[in-house]
Amino acid sequence: MTLRHLLADDDLSPAEQGAVLDRALALKADPFSDRCLAGPQVVAVLFDKPTLRTQLAFATGIAQLGGHPLVVDGNLAQVGVRESIADVTRVLTRQVAAIVWRTFGQDRIVEMSRYATVPVVNALTDDYHPCQILADLMTIREHRGDLAGLTLAYVGDGANNMAHSYLLGAALAGMHVRVGTPSAYQPKPEILARARAIAATTGGSVLITDDPVAAVTGADAVATDRWVSMGQEAESGDRKGEAGPFAPYAVSPELMAHAAADAVFLHCLPAYRGCEVDAAVIDGPQSVVWDEAENRLHAQKAVLSFLLEQSRADS
Numbered sequence: 470m471t472l473r474h475l476l477a478d479d480d481l482s483p484a485e486q487g488a489v490l491d492r493a494l495a496l497k498a499d500p501f502s503d504r505c506l507a508g509p510q511v512v513a514v515l516f517d518k519p520t521l522r523t524q525l526a527f528a529t530g531i532a533q534l535g536g537h538p539l540v541v542d543g544n545l546a547q548v549g550v551r552e553s554i555a556d557v558t559r560v561l562t563r564q565v566a567a568i569v570w571r572t573f574g575q576d577r578i579v580e581m582s583r584y585a586t587v588p589v590v591n592a593l594t595d596d597y598h599p600c601q602i603l604a605d606l607m608t609i610r611e612h613r614g615d616l617a618g619l620t621l622a623y624v625g626d627g628a629n630n631m632a633h634s635y636l637l638g639a640a641l642a643g644m645h646v647r648v649g650t651p652s653a654y655q656p657k658p659e660i661l662a663r664a665r666a667i668a669a670t671t672g673g674s675v676l677i678t679d680d681p682v683a684a685v686t687g688a689d690a691v692a693t694d695r696w697v698s699m700g701q702e703a704e705s706g707d708r709k710g711e712a713g714p715f716a717p718y719a720v721s722p723e724l725m726a727h728a729a730a731d732a733v734f735l736h737c738l739p740a741y742r743g744c745e746v747d748a749a750v751i752d753g754p755q756s757v758v759w760d761e762a763e764n765r766l767h768a769q770k771a772v773l774s775f776l777l778e779q780s781r782a783d784s
């Protein structure tokens with residue numbers, strides 16, 4: 470049996486990513502056409518960090534697939550504290566069809582995957598947010614057509630989970646991905662190297678720059694993220710504010726004007742108007758953030774459906 474997980478964006482091949490996006494678009498058009506969790510089978514969805522969209526989309530999506538979402542508050546389960554990741558996984562995996570986990574270190578979800586006999590899905594770690602990137606790519610595809618050859622610019626914290634997942638996910642899609650970030654907030658070299666290697670096979674490209682205008686110029690999609698990620702609250706004072714490192718990367722109408730005339734604006738949310746994005750941009754005509762938030766539902770259903778199908782196919 471080939472058990473399939475989505476722990477990082479590049480657990481999918483370029484062709485598989487395209488197939489998941491096709492499936493997500495089909496599910497959006499016909500939400501109850503896939504009943505892969507009929508029974509209902511249970512999917513455990515664990516959160517060690519705050520959530521709104523991810524919990525909503527998995528709970529709704531699992532129900533629409535015919536299953537039942539068991540949402541577990543990490544404060545109650547205390548995975549790795551009250552009992553080991555291995556033991557928690559051994560218990561869950563006997564009863565559920567899949568496990569979804571939002572946690573801190575990537576090492577934690579990798580360890581879970583070693584003990585799981587059902588698919589494990591990364592619902593955000595410190596390093597990656599693959600479900601979000603699939604929703605973003607789906608949104609760009611809806612608004613701008615085929616992804617290959619398009620340019621995606623991400624400006625802000627280049628060392629966070631969104632930056633890493635944009636690098637990998639957009640490279641898989643054959644896009645030209647640019648990250649505009651201060652030199653002190655570079656992506657992890659190992660992840661950057663993976664993105665460059667993928668881009669070399671898909672016709673995409675990767676550019677890292679500390680110049681926000683260079684990052685955005687001519688881009689088909691412009692994205693940003695909050696400057697203080699979950700788990701970084703203690704660094705908040707150093708990261709925020711007009712004198713902070715990310716201030717030049719705020720998406721203002723002036724910065725957006727350097728992008729293509731029909732560029733779309735993306736933000737994974739929650740957004741802080743007046744920090745990483747101006748209200749005029751996120752609430753303006755180029756913003757597709759509400760489509761993007763809805764598409765979490767369709768993309769996450771497609772991920773679960775795909776992983777379950779693949780894992781069953783060889784079992």
Ligand code: NVA
Nearest residue numbers: 629631698699737738
């Ligand atoms: N980088 C952000 C993404 C939130 C969806 C965080 O980790 O908090």
